[in-house]
Amino acid sequence: MTPLLRIEDLRVTYRSSRGDIDAVRGVSLSLDQGRSLGIAGESGSGKSTVASAVLRLHPRKAGVEGRVEVCGKDVNSLTWGALRRMRWSDAAIVFQGAMNSLNPVRTVGEQIAEPILVHRPETTRRACDLRVAELLDMVGLAAEHAHSYPHQLSGGQKQRVMIAMALACDPKLLIADEATTALDVKVQAQILRLLRNLAVELELGLMMISHDLAVLSSVCDEVVVMHGGRIIEQAPGPRVFEQARHPYTRALAGAFPTIGDPASRYRPQGLADDPVTVVDDAAEREFAAQCASVDGECLVHKPEFARYAHGRKTGCLRAEDLGIARTESTVAR
Numbered sequence: 001m002t003p004l005l006r007i008e009d010l011r012v013t014y015r016s017s018r019g020d021i022d023a024v025r026g027v028s029l030s031l032d033q034g035r036s037l038g039i040a041g042e043s044g045s046g047k048s049t050v051a052s053a054v055l056r057l058h059p060r061k062a063g064v065e066g067r068v069e070v071c072g073k074d075v076n077s078l079t080w081g082a083l084r085r086m087r088w089s090d091a092a093i094v095f096q097g098a099m100n101s102l103n104p105v106r107t108v109g110e111q112i113a114e115p116i117l118v119h120r121p122e123t124t125r126r127a128c129d130l131r132v133a134e135l136l137d138m139v140g141l142a143a144e145h146a147h148s149y150p151h152q153l154s155g156g157q158k159q160r161v162m163i164a165m166a167l168a169c170d171p172k173l174l175i176a177d178e179a180t181t182a183l184d185v186k187v188q189a190q191i192l193r194l195l196r197n198l199a200v201e202l203e204l205g206l207m208m209i210s211h212d213l214a215v216l217s218s219v220c221d222e223v224v225v226m227h228g229g230r231i232i233e234q235a236p237g238p239r240v241f242e243q244a245r246h247p248y249t250r251a252l253a254g255a256f257p258t259i260g261d262p263a264s265r266y267r268p269q270g271l272a273d274d275p276v277t278v279v280d281d282a283a284e285r286e287f288a289a290q291c292a293s294v295d296g297e298c299l300v301h302k303p304e305f306a307r308y309a310h311g312r313k314t315g316c317l318r319a320e321d322l323g324i325a326r327t328e329s330t331v332a333r
């Protein structure tokens with residue numbers, strides 16, 4: 001079966017006045033219909049760049065190499081017209097803080113209807129109203145909310161509207177990029193439950209991006225962890241905590257926010273240095289300098305990304321010393 005999403009050796013470089021930034025450096029992953037994949041990592045690790053590449057939303061000047069396929073379509077060779085059709089109909093995205101991008105002077109119903117009317121212009125007004133009511137129901141909002149303005153809704157309700165909008169054209173792949181980060185803990189849990197239930201009911205492929213490993217492990221079948229533009233670990237979502245082998249994943253698992261100091265939010269615990277954001281070929285060694293389990297070899301060799309028991313993959317040279325046996329041969333990354 002062709003995966004819904006297949007990314008092969010993706011590399012994305014941003015051009016900036018301070019020089020090139022290799023934001024993604026050889027990411028490969030795939031996602032089947034009806035499955036959910038989480039992407040974890042600190043700020044600057046390249047998570048959103050992967051999401052942008054799936055919908056070709058990165059700046060035009062960015063350099064992109066590798067292959068991205070959505071529903072079997074090679075995203076980077078689509079014409080602009082085909083790309084427009086692919087967005088919303090094959091894949092849709094809900095961004096962090098997207099709820100604040102709702103137009104304050106248009107009703108919720110008008111805004112949910114917009115992608116339907118643009119992408120399916122043959123839809124009658126009546127059919128569109130029915131679809132809006134159905135979408136509101138799917139995200140747990142009463143049909144009357146179609147007549148509400150954004151300021152009349154809570155943050156959680158606005159995020160539900162954004163999810164309804166993303167689902168308007170029946171995409172098969174839904175990407176949620178930090179979609180619950182700005183919400184309080186209780187509402188966050190409700191939205192996560194909603195996303196998980198929708199993914200199951202509609203048999204979506206769900207890609208969830210978050211710096212919060214707990215959030216991802218509660219929703220996703222599989223979690224990959226990014227550091228410095230690379231995937232450094234992959235594990236089944238529900239077991240990512242107890243089975244984390246890479247010291248960076250373990251540090252991320254211990255991350256918690258400090259009240260009153262937003263800059264400290266979700267800083268991985270037990271690492272010595274600043275996170276790697278502007279990355280280069282030495283990023284693995286930079287991580288080694290931060291790592292509590294480092295030994296001499298880590299400072300010299302580039303770690304292999306290898307497969308271990310129970311569907312785990314990790315890019316830590318010392319994984320075997322740290323408690324697991326390799327079961328299959330090395331895989332390219």
Ligand SMILES: Nc1ncnc2c1ncn2[C@@H]1O[C@H](COP(=O)(O)OP(=O)(O)OP(=O)(O)O)[C@@H](O)[C@H]1O
Binds near residue numbers: 014047049211279
């Ligand atoms: N449009 C851009 N132009 C230049 N550099 C960019 C651009 N977007 C991202 N970057 C840089 O690319 C790197 C990866 O950024 P990205 O946003 O993908 O990381 P992230 O893990 O999603 O972080 P966050 O959680 O903060 O969004 C960072 O160094 C970032 O500063």
